[in-house]
Amino acid sequence: MKIDLIAGARPNFVKIAAIIHAIEKSEHPIKYRLIHTGQHYDESLSGNFFRDLSIPKPDINLEVGSGSQAAQTGAIMIAYEKILINEKPGLCLVVGDVNSSMACAITAKKMQVKVAHVEAGLRSFDWNMPEEINRILIDSISDYCFTTTLEAKQLLLNTGKEEDNTFFVGNTMIDTLLNFRNxxxxxxxxxxxxxxxxxxxxxxxxxxxxxxxxxxxxxxxxxxxxxxxxxxxxxxxxxxxxxxxxxxxxxxxxxxxxxxxxxxxxxxxxxxxxxxxxxxxxxxxxxxxxxxxxxxxxxxxxxxxxxxxxxxxxxxxxxxxxxxxxxxxxNGKWKKGKIPESWDGKTGGRIIKILNRLSFCF
Incomplete structure (x- = not known):
């Protein structure tokens, strides 16, 4: 099995890092290619950034750059389609809610490639946020949804997602935070x-x-x-x-x-x-x-x-x-707060175990 890991902005790489580290620790490592869409060109996404997070530099950089929502989305879809024409993976895995995730998810689905969405089920119910549209579109076409909370999973089930393909796993961003805290x-x-x-x-x-x-x-x-x-x-x-x-x-x-x-x-x-x-x-x-x-x-x-x-x-x-x-x-009246369930640094491992279990599907 080979999967595409999609990232387009700095926070995406923080989340993807947890997936990559889990793959490296897995008894049955999954082959992957890391694809950077170039949605955000940031000097911090240099060798130092990837070295800091202990992840390899992207295998492919689509270099789409900035632009309007439509121009950027279209450029990503065109560039990713060319990649898929040359070689299709078994799965396209996207994280979060940026244009890159939405564009690659749609392109993969139209090319008969299964889609997994990490951080699925998040909703602000605020249609003024472009990310809200992206979240809903990605979730609606994803074959597999991985959620950060039980509430997000329940929301997806209420919208018709199947229990067998919807998984509460925790938060990959927190994996990276805890892994590199020291x-x-x-x-x-x-x-x-x-x-x-x-x-x-x-x-x-x-x-x-x-x-x-x-x-x-x-x-x-x-x-x-x-x-x-x-x-x-x-x-x-x-x-x-x-x-x-x-x-x-x-x-x-x-x-x-x-x-x-x-x-x-x-x-x-x-x-x-x-x-x-x-x-x-x-x-x-x-x-x-x-x-x-x-x-x-x-x-x-x-x-x-x-x-x-x-x-x-x-x-x-x-x-x-x-x-x-x-x-x-x-005045010292701020709430203490607590850490949500399963935000324990082990989310990436749970995702990879599930993908290995589902490998017969793609």
């Missing part, structure tokens, strides 16, 4: 800014609704700074957001705009932060496991377990919600 690396800014544990805040914003409108971005950042009790606010930004910030008035002695950190460096910072303020979904999972308070500047989440069980709170995008939430944090 290798987290202190970044140079730690010494440069004289940071100490529990005495700074990490800020990450990337969603268009939060960063594209300069005035809104300025108000959000100013509100955070006004109510962060003079703690340093560390804001790793991607080039797109950095260009917007150059046009803004977001200057403050406690705001430190830094370049993106490596996976090991970023999580070193997260684990030791007073809190994380973010609009990322994946970070809410990591902070839940690390026990770090997390404030989500979003109107919806596809990961309700990080709120119901974890350390995350959903603020919405109105800056007026930031002040009282930070007040609760500094």
């Amino acid at each position: 290798k987290f690396r202190r970044p140079s800014i730690w010494e440069k800014l004289k940071l100490t544990e529990g005495n700074y805040i990490i800020l990450t914003l990337h969603r268009p609704g939060n960063v594209d409108e300069i005035k809104n971005l300025e108000i959000t950042i100013k509100t955070i700074l006004d109510h962060s009790r003079n703690l340093p606010v560390i804001f790793p930004v991607h080039p797109r957001t950095a260009n917007i910030l150059k046009l803004s008035t977001c200057q403050n002695e406690n705001l430190y705009i830094v370049e993106p950190l490596s996976y090991l460096e970023f999580n070193y910072m997260v684990e030791r932060a007073k809190a994380v303020i973010t609009d990322s979904g994946g970070i809410t999972e990591e902070t839940t496991v690390l026990g770090v308070p997390c404030l989500s500047v979003r109107n919806s989440t596809e990961r309700p377990e990080t709120i119901n069980e974890g350390t995350n709170e959903l603020l919405g995008t109105d800056p007026l919600t930031i002040a009282p939430t930070l007040e609760k944090l500094f």
Whole structure:
């Protein structure tokens, strides 16, 4: 059996890493080819990134680059179709909800290749999120669905998915987090800014609704700074957001705009932060496991377990919600949280055992 492992953005590789490590440890290793669609070209996806996660460089890079939703999706489908014409795998495995996952899942299905979706069943019920459309499309055509929670599995069963092909396995992103926790690396800014544990805040914003409108971005950042009790606010930004910030008035002695950190460096910072303020979904999972308070500047989440069980709170995008939430944090009233079921670092192994059991199907 040979499978295609699809990744298009940095978080995808973090999740795929757990699959690759499980394959390497398996008594019956599965042959695979790692395909990078090139959806996000990021300097961090260099040799150092793959070396940090102990995974090989991609076997194939489709190099589609950026573009509109339609242009990017179409380019990925055309490029992946050419790969499948030359050689079909037994299975196409996609993770998450990015355009790469959706485009490759559709292309594989039309080429009579079975599809497996890792992180299936997540729903924000927010149609303003392009990822929500991707999730629903991928789930609807997947032959095998692997979920992070029992609730996600039940949602899929309620929509008609078969019990025999829907598996609650846990969270591959947490596999990687736990596997590399003892290798987290202190970044140079730690010494440069004289940071100490529990005495700074990490800020990450990337969603268009939060960063594209300069005035809104300025108000959000100013509100955070006004109510962060003079703690340093560390804001790793991607080039797109950095260009917007150059046009803004977001200057403050406690705001430190830094370049993106490596996976090991970023999580070193997260684990030791007073809190994380973010609009990322994946970070809410990591902070839940690390026990770090997390404030989500979003109107919806596809990961309700990080709120119901974890350390995350959903603020919405109105800056007026930031002040009282930070007040609760500094008054020591933040919930303790717990780690969701089966987020134990063994998800990749469970997935590979299931795929080996199902190998007669493809």
